[in-house]
Amino acid sequence: MSDSTDIDPTVTAELTRLRESIDNIDAAVVHMLAERFKCTQQVGVLKARHQLPPADPARESRQIARLRELAESAKLDPAFAEKLLNFIIAEVIRHHETIADGAR
Numbered sequence: 001m002s003d004s005t006d007i008d009p010t011v012t013a014e015l016t017r018l019r020e021s022i023d024n025i026d027a028a029v030v031h032m033l034a035e036r037f038k039c040t041q042q043v044g045v046l047k048a049r050h051q052l053p054p055a056d057p058a059r060e061s062r063q064i065a066r067l068r069e070l071a072e073s074a075k076l077d078p079a080f081a082e083k084l085l086n087f088i089i090a091e092v093i094r095h096h097e098t099i100a101d102g103a104r
């Protein structure tokens, strides 16, 4: 069995370089998601104020179609992109329901 002391130093250096980029990308994703949630919270307040429903399935369909196209041109699995967007949207709708409940 090999342990970390047997690894070729050039392999370790390459792994470290790649992991530094992965960490930077993860940080960017967190910051972008935080900005997205700031916007969606404002949408939630606007909807609650004007008695609009938390979810907008027609808007979601357009977003999914657009994201699937973007994913294809970026060589990212469109099914994965759709699942990710649906996961995020489900959380946003939950937030909107909470905001609407608080406004009642």
Ligand SMILES: C=C(O[C@@H]1C=C(C(=O)O)C=C[C@H]1O)C(=O)O
Pocket (backbone or CB within 6 Å): 040, 043, 054, 055, 056, 057, 059, 060, 063, 088, 089, 092, 093, 096
């Ligand atoms: C943010 C909105 O509310 C919901 C959340 C969406 C999203 O996270 O992109 C899209 C549609 C809605 O179901 C919106 O209506 O724009």
